Each structure stands twice: as structure tokens, then as C-alpha cells.
Amino acid sequence: MPYFNETQFAMRDAIRRMVDKEIRPIAAEVDTSDHIPERIFHLFGDMGLMQLWVPEEYGGPGGDLTSVCMAREEISRVSEACALIAGMNSIGMILPLLHFGTEEQKKRWLPLVAKGRTWTAVAMTEPESGSDVASMKTHAKKDGDSWILNGQKCFITWGNMAHYILVFARTSGDKGFQGISCFLLDTKTPGFRVGRNERKMGLNGVPNVQIFFDNVRIPAENLVGEEGRGFIACMRILDMNRPTVGAAAVGVAQGALDASLDYAKSRKQFGRAIAQFQGLQWMLADMAMQLEAARALVYECARLVDAGDFTRLSEMSSMAKCFASDVAMKVTTDAVQVFGGAGYMKDYPVERMMRDAKINQIFEGTNQIQRIVISRHLLGMH
Ligand SMILES: Cc1cc2nc3c(=O)[nH]c(=O)nc-3n(C[C@H](O)[C@H](O)[C@H](O)COP(=O)(O)OP(=O)(O)OC[C@H]3O[C@@H](n4cnc5c(N)ncnc54)[C@H](O)[C@@H]3O)c2cc1C
Numbered sequence: 001m002p003y004f005n006e007t008q009f010a011m012r013d014a015i016r017r018m019v020d021k022e023i024r025p026i027a028a029e030v031d032t033s034d035h036i037p038e039r040i041f042h043l044f045g046d047m048g049l050m051q052l053w054v055p056e057e058y059g060g061p062g063g064d065l066t067s068v069c070m071a072r073e074e075i076s077r078v079s080e081a082c083a084l085i086a087g088m089n090s091i092g093m094i095l096p097l098l099h100f101g102t103e104e105q106k107k108r109w110l111p112l113v114a115k116g117r118t119w120t121a122v123a124m125t126e127p128e129s130g131s132d133v134a135s136m137k138t139h140a141k142k143d144g145d146s147w148i149l150n151g152q153k154c155f156i157t158w159g160n161m162a163h164y165i166l167v168f169a170r171t172s173g174d175k176g177f178q179g180i181s182c183f184l185l186d187t188k189t190p191g192f193r194v195g196r197n198e199r200k201m202g203l204n205g206v207p208n209v210q211i212f213f214d215n216v217r218i219p220a221e222n223l224v225g226e227e228g229r230g231f232i233a234c235m236r237i238l239d240m241n242r243p244t245v246g247a248a249a250v251g252v253a254q255g256a257l258d259a260s261l262d263y264a265k266s267r268k269q270f271g272r273a274i275a276q277f278q279g280l281q282w283m284l285a286d287m288a289m290q291l292e293a294a295r296a297l298v299y300e301c302a303r304l305v306d307a308g309d310f311t312r313l314s315e316m317s318s319m320a321k322c323f324a325s326d327v328a329m330k331v332t333t334d335a336v337q338v339f340g341g342a343g344y345m346k347d348y349p350v351e352r353m354m355r356d357a358k359i360n361q362i363f364e365g366t367n368q369i370q371r372i373v374i375s376r377h378l379l380g381m382h
Pocket residue numbers: 121122123124125129130131132154155156157158200203208359362363364365366367368369372
């Protein structure tokens with residue numbers, strides 16, 4: 001059975017044309033300059049790519065997880081950094097509002113995101129709280145009709161560009177899952193400050209910044225979901241979004257395989273194309289096999305979510321993210337090997353792809369954490 005329906009195939013073709021025209025010519029420069037031109041964000045907004053998941057009743061394209069995965073895979077074949085723009089609003093706003101927001105909150109914010117000019121971020125990680133999300137120290141205290149937010153977050157993707165940030169903060173207790181709430185913060189609010197933009201191994205062009213909250217006043221109506229139940233909300237949102245990380249990993253691996261096939265056919269040693277050597281043929285076959293297995297897992301997970309079958313969502317989405325990102329790391333590393341010395345140089349895209357692929361094993365929960373989730377399900381310990 002194909003992964004996509006007719007509408008999704010048509011959308012994939014449109015994205016492919018856009019990527020060839022707009023992204024391919026600048027992909028290397030985005031990496032070296034560590035900057036994505038603003039027109040790319042507007043282009044993505046106009047094509048509905050940042051807001052795919054917004055239902056039609058709120059003015060959005062009415063896409064689903066399969067569409068978001070497809071968009072991220074397609075763009076990631078050429079630039080994983082640019083692919084991150086597609087779906088940037090999924091965990092920052094759309095999923096939390098759809099699953100935990102009130103009707104009033106949905107009506108207020110979803111039509112705004114649907115226009116494609118509103119950018120969001122999500123802020124969980126702190127300098128001393130990464131995998132152990134429940135140990136976060138950022139806190140919010142009730143004050144009349146508002147909350148007063150204090151603390152700091154780090155590594156926040158799009159944190160310096162976002163109009164709204166979904167901030168997770170402790171509203172009661174001092175540790176554990178209970179007592180964490182989430183808020184939609186308007187970044188124009190006094191007391192919000194952006195710090196250092198990190199220099200990274202890959203994913204250049206995408207900002208990752210420190211953010212600080214100094215007595216930031218958030219109106220009570222910006223609390224998303226139940227007070228003190230933000231951690232549970234956060235886990236659910238991540239479960240739904242993780243397959244999109246797997247899809248980006250599949251995309252970058254496919255890009256690396258495509259480049260390897262072209263190079264193996266054109267590069268000659270010992271009087272013939274290196275593609276003639278069985279050592280390389282088997283390597284290419286392994287790359288393709290792993291890639292197809294990863295793709296099947298990602299889209300099976302997306303299919304289940306889109307069909308409303310959440311029974312195995314947590315373990316399946318961890319498997320999709322973990323497996324696909326491990327495959328992407330292996331395939332992009334092998335691609336560099338296929339290119340030999342040229343693969344280590346910046347003249348070809350495979351060295352960038354290998355650096356970019358690494359992030360998928362780390363963010364949205366490291367692959368060690370995904371393996372913990374999967375094994376807990378296997379052992380009935382969740
Ligand atoms: C480019 C980038 C973008 C990011 N974007 C965002 C963002 O937008 N918003 C946000 O909130 N965060 C973001 N993050 C943070 C990211 O989610 C965390 O880096 C990640 O969850 C890991 O946390 P940590 O870095 O603190 O590592 P740690 O938790 O300190 O882990 C260090 C190592 O220990 C391992 N480890 C930890 N606990 C266990 C355990 N119980 N069992 C076995 N191994 C364990 C980890 O797997 C890892 O290998 C981003 C990170 C990066 C690098």
C-alpha cells in the first residue's frame with residue numbers, strides 16, 4: 001500500500017519542485033553562513049508547510065501527521081535545516097492547542113498560525129534539566145489573574161524568532177512530574193530576554209538560543225491544559241511529533257544515498273567506475289535496505305496516528321524516531337565513505353548531511369531515552 005493518498009502525492013510533487021528551485025541552490029550556503037533567508041520562511045508559510053496540521057475549520061490546510069512527515073522527508077533530502085521550518089509550529093502551538101486547549105484558545109491562536117506568518121518555539125530544556133524533564137527549575141507563581149514566570153531555558157530552536165513560545169514551568173512542588181504547567185508566552189512581554197545563539201556541529205541556519213524569564217507576567221488565559229498537568233501534555237505532544245523527526249532522518253539519509261549512487265557511477269578507479277566494485281555495491285544495498293525499513297516504520301506510525309489509533313503510540317513513535325535516526329547516522333557516514341577523500345571535503349553535500357543527521361539521535365529525547373520508553377512497554381513497566 002502506498003504511504004500517501006492522491007492529495008499527498010500532489011503536495012509532495014509541489015514541495016519537490018519548490019525544493020529544487022529554492023532550497024537546493026542555497027543549501028550549502030545556509031550551512032556555511034548559519035543563516036536561512038527570511039523569504040524561505042514566507043515561502044513555507046504561503047505553501048502551508050508551517051501550519052499543515054491546522055484543521056480547515058480554523059483556516060488551516062487540514063493536514064495530518066503523514067503530510068507533515070512527507071514534507072519534512074522531502075525537504076530534508078536537500079537541507080535538514082530548512083526541513084525543520086516545516087512543522088515548526090506543530091509542537092509550539094498546534095498540537096498542544098488541538099489536544100489540550102480550550103475552544104476559546106483554539107479560536108484565538110489557530111487562525112493566526114494558519115496565516116503562515118506566526119512562528120513558535122517550545123521551551124523545556126534547562127541547563128540542569130535535559131533528559132530529566134521533571135527536574136526543571138523554571139517556575140510560575142499565581143498573582144491575581146496572571147502568572148509570574150522566572151527562570152531560564154537553553155538550546156531553544158527558533159527561540160530568538162518566535163512570536164510565541166510554549167514554556168514549561170513548575171507551578172507547584174519542587175520536583176517530580178506533578179506540578180509542571182505549560183503556558184503560551186507572547187515574546188513581546190516585558191522580562192523575556194534572548195541570550196546566546198549556540199554554535200553547532202550541524203543544522204546550521206537554525207538558531208538555538210538561551211532564553212531568560214525575569215518576572216514575566218503571563219495572563220491566566222494563556223495557561224494551556226490543566227494546571228500542574230503540563231508534563232503529561234508534553235509527553236503526549238512529543239509522542240505525536242516524534243515520527244516527524246524520523247521522517248527528517250529518512251530524508252537526509254535518502255539525500256546521502258542519492259548522492260552516493262551518482263558519485264559511485266561517475267568516479268573511476270582501477271580503470272572502471274567504483275560502482276563496479278562489489279564492496280561498494282553491497283554497501284549501497286545495505287544503505288537502501290535500512291532506509292526503506294526506517295521509512296516503513298515512520299509512515300506506519302503516522303498512519304496509526306492519523307487513523308486515531310493511539311494504543312501503541314508511545315512505543316511506536318519512540319521506535320520510529322530512534323530507528324530512523326540511527327539509520328540516518330549510519331547511511332550518511334557510509335555515504336562519506338563512498339566518496340572517499342572527497343566525502344570529507346565541503347565540495348559535496350555528504351559531509352554536511354552526516355553532521356546534520358546526528359541531531360536526530362539527540363533532540364526530542366535522546367535515543368537512550370527512546371530505548372528506555374520502548375523497553376518499559378515491552379516489560380509492562382510504563
Ligand atoms: C540542536 C538542538 C535543538 C534543540 N531544541 C530544543 C528545543 O527547541 N526545545 C527544548 O526544550 N529543547 C531543545 N533541545 C534540547 C534537547 O531536547 C536535549 O538536548 C536532549 O533532550 C538531551 O538533554 P541534555 O542535552 O541535557 O542531555 P542529558 O540529559 O544531560 O544526557 C546526556 C547523555 O546521558 C544520557 N542519559 C541521560 N539520562 C539517561 C538515562 N536515564 N539512561 C541512559 N542514558 C541517559 C543521554 O541519552 C545522553 O547520551 C535541543 C537540543 C539541540 C542539540
